[in-house]
Amino acid sequence: MTPFSYRCTDCGRTYSRDEVRYLCPECGKGYHPGIPLLGVLEVVFDYEAIRRAFDRAQPDWNLFCPVEKEFHPPLPVGNTPLGRVDRLGAELGLSSLWVKNDGLNPSGSLKDRASFLVVAEARRLGIDLVVAASTGNAASALAAVCATTDTKALIFVPEKAPKAKLVQMVLYGAKVVPVKGTYDDAFALSLEYTAQRGGLNRNTAYHPLTIEGKKTAGLEIWAQLGYQVPEAILISVGDGVILGGVHKAFVDLQRAGLIDRLPRLIGVQAETSDAIHRYVETGVYSDAANPTTRADSISVTCPSNAHGARRAVLDSQGLTLTVTDDEILEAQALLAGRSGIFTEPAGATALAGLVKLQAGPNRLTGSGPVVILATGHGLKDVEAPLSRISIPAAVAPVLASLSL
Amino acid sequence: MTPFSYRCTDCGRTYSRDEVRYLCPECGKGYHPGIPLLGVLEVVFDYEAIRRAFDRAQPDWNLFCPVEKEFHPPLPVGNTPLGRVDRLGAELGLSSLWVKNDGLNPSGSLKDRASFLVVAEARRLGIDLVVAASTGNAASALAAVCATTDTKALIFVPEKAPKAKLVQMVLYGAKVVPVKGTYDDAFALSLEYTAQRGGLNRNTAYHPLTIEGKKTAGLEIWAQLGYQVPEAILISVGDGVILGGVHKAFVDLQRAGLIDRLPRLIGVQAETSDAIHRYVETGVYSDAANPTTRADSISVTCPSNAHGARRAVLDSQGLTLTVTDDEILEAQALLAGRSGIFTEPAGATALAGLVKLQAGPNRLTGSGPVVILATGHGLKDVEAPLSRISIPAAVAPVLASLSL
Numbered sequence: 084m085t086p087f088s089y090r091c092t093d094c095g096r097t098y099s100r101d102e103v104r105y106l107c108p109e110c111g112k113g114y115h116p117g118i119p120l121l122g123v124l125e126v127v128f129d130y131e132a133i134r135r136a137f138d139r140a141q142p143d144w145n146l147f148c149p150v151e152k153e154f155h156p157p158l159p160v161g162n163t164p165l166g167r168v169d170r171l172g173a174e175l176g177l178s179s180l181w182v183k184n185d186g187l188n189p190s191g192s193l194k195d196r197a198s199f200l201v202v203a204e205a206r207r208l209g210i211d212l213v214v215a216a217s218t219g220n221a222a223s224a225l226a227a228v229c230a231t232t233d234t235k236a237l238i239f240v241p242e243k244a245p246k247a248k249l250v251q252m253v254l255y256g257a258k259v260v261p262v263k264g265t266y267d268d269a270f271a272l273s274l275e276y277t278a279q280r281g282g283l284n285r286n287t288a289y290h291p292l293t294i295e296g297k298k299t300a301g302l303e304i305w306a307q308l309g310y311q312v313p314e315a316i317l318i319s320v321g322d323g324v325i326l327g328g329v330h331k332a333f334v335d336l337q338r339a340g341l342i343d344r345l346p347r348l349i350g351v352q353a354e355t356s357d358a359i360h361r362y363v364e365t366g367v368y369s370d371a372a373n374p375t376t377r378a379d380s381i382s383v384t385c386p387s388n389a390h391g392a393r394r395a396v397l398d399s400q401g402l403t404l405t406v407t408d409d410e411i412l413e414a415q416a417l418l419a420g421r422s423g424i425f426t427e428p429a430g431a432t433a434l435a436g437l438v439k440l441q442a443g444p445n446r447l448t449g450s451g452p453v454v455i456l457a458t459g460h461g462l463k464d465v466e467a468p469l470s471r472i473s474i475p476a477a478v479a480p481v482l483a484s485l486s487l
Numbered sequence: 488m489t490p491f492s493y494r495c496t497d498c499g500r501t502y503s504r505d506e507v508r509y510l511c512p513e514c515g516k517g518y519h520p521g522i523p524l525l526g527v528l529e530v531v532f533d534y535e536a537i538r539r540a541f542d543r544a545q546p547d548w549n550l551f552c553p554v555e556k557e558f559h560p561p562l563p564v565g566n567t568p569l570g571r572v573d574r575l576g577a578e579l580g581l582s583s584l585w586v587k588n589d590g591l592n593p594s595g596s597l598k599d600r601a602s603f604l605v606v607a608e609a610r611r612l613g614i615d616l617v618v619a620a621s622t623g624n625a626a627s628a629l630a631a632v633c634a635t636t637d638t639k640a641l642i643f644v645p646e647k648a649p650k651a652k653l654v655q656m657v658l659y660g661a662k663v664v665p666v667k668g669t670y671d672d673a674f675a676l677s678l679e680y681t682a683q684r685g686g687l688n689r690n691t692a693y694h695p696l697t698i699e700g701k702k703t704a705g706l707e708i709w710a711q712l713g714y715q716v717p718e719a720i721l722i723s724v725g726d727g728v729i730l731g732g733v734h735k736a737f738v739d740l741q742r743a744g745l746i747d748r749l750p751r752l753i754g755v756q757a758e759t760s761d762a763i764h765r766y767v768e769t770g771v772y773s774d775a776a777n778p779t780t781r782a783d784s785i786s787v788t789c790p791s792n793a794h795g796a797r798r799a800v801l802d803s804q805g806l807t808l809t810v811t812d813d814e815i816l817e818a819q820a821l822l823a824g825r826s827g828i829f830t831e832p833a834g835a836t837a838l839a840g841l842v843k844l845q846a847g848p849n850r851l852t853g854s855g856p857v858v859i860l861a862t863g864h865g866l867k868d869v870e871a872p873l874s875r876i877s878i879p880a881a882v883a884p885v886l887a888s889l890s891l
Contacts, residue, residue, distance in 0.1 A: 158827045159570045164563035164593075170635065187591045189568075189827050191866060227827035231574065237891065242881035249878045250869040256824040258891065261881040268884040275886045420660040423562045423593050423631035462595060462866035465654040474653045477646035477665040480672040482679045487641065487662065 084151050085132050089124040089291060092391060097127065100149075105289050116271035119368060119389035124291040125331070133339040139310055147302060147335055149295050150203040158231045160199045161299050163187045165307040165454070171421040172453075175441045179452040181313075183304055184424050186460030190251060192380075192427075193325060193458045194224035197296035201285040202228045204292050211235060212282035216273035218266045218321070218380050219248030220459055225285055226257035237282060239269040245379060245464040265374075267384045287324040288388035294328045301332025304454055305342070313346045314451030319432035319458055320350040320403070321381030323359050323392025329456070330395035346454075348401035350392060351436030353378050353411065358385065359392045360403040377408045377467055380429035380459055402445065406435040412471050414438055415461070425461030433457065488555045489536050493528040493695060496795060501531070504553075509693050520675035523772060523793035528695040529735070537743040543714055551706060551739055553699050554607040562635045564603045565703050567591045569711040569858070575825040576857075579845045583856040585717075587708055588828050590864030594655060596784075596831075597729060597862045598628035601700035605689040606632045608696050615639060616686035620677035622670045622725070622784050623652030624863055629689055630661035641686060643673040649783060649868040669778075671788045691728040692792035698732045705736025708858055709746070717750045718855030723836035723862055724754040724807070725785030727763050727796025733860070734799035750858075752805035754796060755840030757782050757815065762789065763796045764807040781812045781871055784833035784863055806849065810839040816875050818842055819865070829865030837861065 089098045091107035098107075103124060106114060110122030126149050133146045145152055165183045172180030188195040198213075198221065205213050214237045215225050222238040229236040236257035240249070241264060252259050262269045270286060277284040287293045304313065312333065318326045326348060336342045352360045353376035362368045368389055374382045386392065396403055406414075411428050414435035419425045433455045440446055447453055461468070478485065493502045495511030502511075507528060510518060514526030530553045537550045549556055569587045576584030592599035602617075602625065609617050618641045619629050626642040633640040640661035644653070645668065656663050666673045674690060681688040691697045708717065716737065722730045730752060740746045756764045757780035766772045772793055778786040790796065800807055810818075815832050818839035823829045837859045844850055851857055865872070882889065 157571060157573060159568035159588075162568075164566075166563045167561060168635075169561060184563075184593065187593070189588065189591070190829070191864075227823075227829070230824050230827040231572075239884075246878070247866050247869045250872055250876070251823075251829055251865070253876050253878060254820055254823040254829060254865070254872050255827060259879055260889070260891070261879060262884045263881045264884045272884045272886060276889075276891075279886065280891070416658055419631075419655075419658040420634050423634040423659060425594070425631070425655055425658060460595075460864075460866060461655070461658070462651055462864060465651045468654055468658050472654070472657050474650070474657060475663055475665060477667045480643075480666045480668045480676045482676060482683065485664065485680075487664070487680075487684070 084148055085128045085146050087126050087128045087149050090127045092123050092125050093121055105284065116274055117385060119385060120288050120387045123288055123388065123391055126291060126295050128335065130338040137339065137341060142306060144302060149292060150200055150207055154203040154206040156199055156202050156228050156231045158189055158199065158228055160188055160195045161303060165304060168422040175437060177447060177453050178450050181452055181454045182422055182424055183300065183454055183456050185300060185456065185458050186426050186430060190223040190227035191460035191463055192220035192224060193297060193300055194221040195227065196299050197221065197287065197293040198224040198228040198285065200292045200296035201283065201290055202232060202234050205234050205283045206232065208283065210283045212237060213285050214273050214277050214282040215285040216266065216269035218382060219244035220380050221287060223248050223251040226252040226255035229257060230255045239273045241266050241269055247463050265384060266382065287322050288327065288391065293324055294331055297325050297328025298332040300456065301329040305336060308452050311452060312342050312344055313454045314449045315347040315349055315447055316454045316456060317349045317351060317433040317437050318456050319381050319429050320352045320359050320392060321356065321383045322386045323388035325458060326350050327388050327391040327395050330399060345399040348395055348399040349436060350396055350401065350403040351432050352403065352405045353381055353432060354405045354407050356382050357405045359389050360405050362389055363393050363396050363403045378411050378428035378432050380427065381432060404436050404439060406432060406439055410435040410439065412467065415468060416471060424457055426457040427459040427461050427463045428467045430457040430459045488552055489532045489550050491530050491532045491553050494531045496527050496529050497525055509688065520678055521789060523789060524692050524791045527692055527792065527795055530695060530699050532739065534742040541743065541745060546710060548706060553696060554604055554611055558607040558610040560603055560606050560632050560635045562593055562603065562632055564592055564599045565707060569708060572826040579841060581851060581857050582854050585856055585858045586826055586828055587704065587858055587860050589704060589860065589862050590830050590834060594627040594631035595864035595867055596624035596628060597701060597704055598625040599631065600703050601625065601691065601697040602628035602632040602689065604696045604700035605687065605694050606636060606638050609638050609687045610636065612687065614687045616641060617689050618677050618681050618686040619689040620670065620673035622786060623648035624784050625691060627652050627655040630656040630659035633661060634659045643677045645670050645673055651867050669788060670786065691726050692731065692795065697728055698735055701729050701732025702736040704860065705733040709740060712856050715856060716746050716748055717858045718853045719751040719753055719851055720858045720860060721753045721755060721837040721841050722860050723785050723833050724756045724763050724796060725760065725787045726790045727792035729862060730754050731792050731795040731799050734803060749803040752799055752803040753840060754800055754807040755836050756807065756809045757785055757836060758809045758811050760786050761809045763793050764809050766793055767797050767800050767807045782815050782832035782836050784831065785836060808840050808843060810836060810843055814839040814843065816871065819872060820875060828861055830861040831863040831865050831867045832871050834861040834863045
């Protein structure tokens with residue numbers, strides 16, 4: 084761990100580590116559920132210390148971690164494969180296309196990274212209950228990490244979350260409360276819970292270490308590319324916290340003098356869950372009216388990290404775009420059929436965006452690495468692909484009757 | 488790659504690499520579907536060459552690989568986490584208990600390792616079709632690996648395979664033939680197919696490189712333990728090929744002079760799918776009469792590698808035991824709730840065996856590392872745990888009405 088302080092991304096005020104917990108005490112006053120978060124705190128390290136200590140030959144990633152190693156839960160999280168997908172790249176006119184398969188985290192999504200770090204923080208603080216609202220993945224992740232420690236997990240999740248995600252979190256031993264309502268309703272309820280009844284709230288972006296946890300995916304991409312900054316990273320966007328986390332990875336590396344530029348961050352949203360996209364395009368925020376997308380993990384009316392995500396896109400000279408559910412499911416099949424990677428609809432949204440981008444005037448043309456971040460496991464929701472494909476009918480085990 | 492020849496595990500005859508393809512031409516004459524394989528071929532390397540070249544500081548695992556790297560499919564397979572599970576270890580009276588989570592392979596099971604190598608071999612031979620019979624996981628694995636190459640996959644699978652596995656293999660683009668019958672029927676049909684119509688047959692143990700592929704899990708365990716031979720490895724057993732593969736890993740290491748003893752291999756079968764267990768106990772082989780276990784991946788009447796698995800257990804001074812489906816599902820929940828690892832019923836069978844073992848006279852008492860090999864992802868079959876747990880009812884998002 085490297086010494087750090089918190090800085091409010093809205094007003095710039097700084098705080099020592101234990102002076103604050105969630106939002107900036109000043110800007111956070113203006114926050115209430117139903118609007119994007121105000122007063123999100125950013126971890127600002129002693130970057131000179133990182134620069135001096137970091138050694139590419141034997142990288143110590145704990146230098147970028149804001150919780151001491153002694154509190155880390157005993158679950159191997161992250162270090163997921165980054166694989167080159169030349170067959171897919173050729174079809175998309177890209178000479179160096181890669182997929183970071185974060186579905187291969189223990190609970191099956193990138194969210195394990197955030198849960199890992201918040202549970203570590205809870206242990207440091209001696210808090211034995213971590214509370215979260217989630218579309219499903221963050222909850223499964225929290226439940227999985229808590230299963231390895233004495234920390235308990237309390238989870239608020241929309242009742243319509245895919246069954247596989249619900250099964251996971253219950254089996255891991257979490258206290259699960261399916262909520263009659265949306266993810267946004269669950270988000271508000273969980274904030275109310277921790278405010279009135281206690282526990283550490285792990286809501287995404289609300290607890291600043293969720294961004295730090297997700298950041299590790301970006302650090303790994305850099306290292307796995309041989310310490311090269313990719314040309315672009317495509318990221319599915321719901322709340323905008325994974326985008327913010329990946330951005331923070333490269334910001335930290337730049338501040339530490341380890342890289343000299345940021346990758347372009349390309350955020351892809353589902354057409355009906357497009358609040359951040361419109362915010363980036365117009366500079367004016369408004370909720371997604373009716374987020375009905377099949378990509379449940381990025382289905383959100385009011386993205387908690389809308390402000391941070393917009394800044395990350397602009398800062399990295401990136402862009403955002405939207406795709407339809409048909410395009411998402413087509414991209415899911417394309418990824419599976421070309422690369423052997425089965426990612427859930429939300430994970431495939433990034434590829435759907437790349438397909439759309441490459442067919443239009445803003446297509447990527449450089450020769451540098453382009454990375455698709457596949458955020459969740461396809462087995463989380465096997466009903467989704469069944470809207471496009473079908474299982475062949477069974478036949479008798481007689482060769483003569485087979486026309487193959 | 489290190490030069491190698493094939494040796495028949497029954498008669499000991501040796502053959503050069505391209506002189507044989509599946510079984511020993513002599514012993515294989517006596518084989519027909521419906522009995523355990525006769526004439527299984529073992530890869531015998533130039534172990535002196537491995538001994539000279541292997542460097543623990545920079546391990547080159549290709550030394551243990553019987554197919555040249557240029558033919559390897561472009562899919563990252565293996566290198567799954569081995570995590571220490573102290574909470575679980577304490578409950579079972581073991582001071583150093585570990586789980587190798589092979590569900591975190593790309594298609595969600597250890598079978599990716601075998602499919603990877605057989606597809607590499609097909610590419611070397613210039614064969615563009617690989618054919619397999621499978622309870623589901625080997626087929627998903629083959630489909631995933633083929634998706635990354637120009638090789639096609641043709642799959643025979645029992646129609647009752649879990650839906651998630653069927654969805655995977657279809658989405659990956661394989662030609663899938665659900666068979667009205669058992670895994671054993673699918674096995675026979677696939678052999679008939681390749682004999683009469685062509686393609687490379689990937690059936691487990693029938694193609695000798697399936698064992699070599701699965702071997703890599705054992706090599707990784709050794710390396711991940713800091714080049715230490717564990718006291719014991721617990722392995723769920725259906726066909727007996729994963730057990731055979733892990734055994735081969737340590738045999739190779741021993742022959743190369745890199746280790747001086749084998750770990751005890753403990754094979755765990757479902758009570759109704761117990762042909763190998765009875766064979767080990769009595770020395771007399773007979774089929775499992777009615778393998779109805781919920782652990783579909785290890786549900787088999789006539790295990791293809793019965794002879795090899797028995798030899799591996801005896802050679803390693805291991806043992807076998809059986810567990811009930813209730814014990815399997817209990818172990819699945821225990822593993823999830825203590826370690827955050829969600830493995831399918833077949834994967835949890837190994838832990839069920841350890842729980843049973845630790846409660847009896849043969850319990851493990853040493854201080855050396857004990858490893859549970861979790862072979863497949865829990866999300867492959869979310870219906871299974873639902874026979875023990877239930878999803879709580881949904882509530883209105885009103886804090887006052889919650890009694891938590």
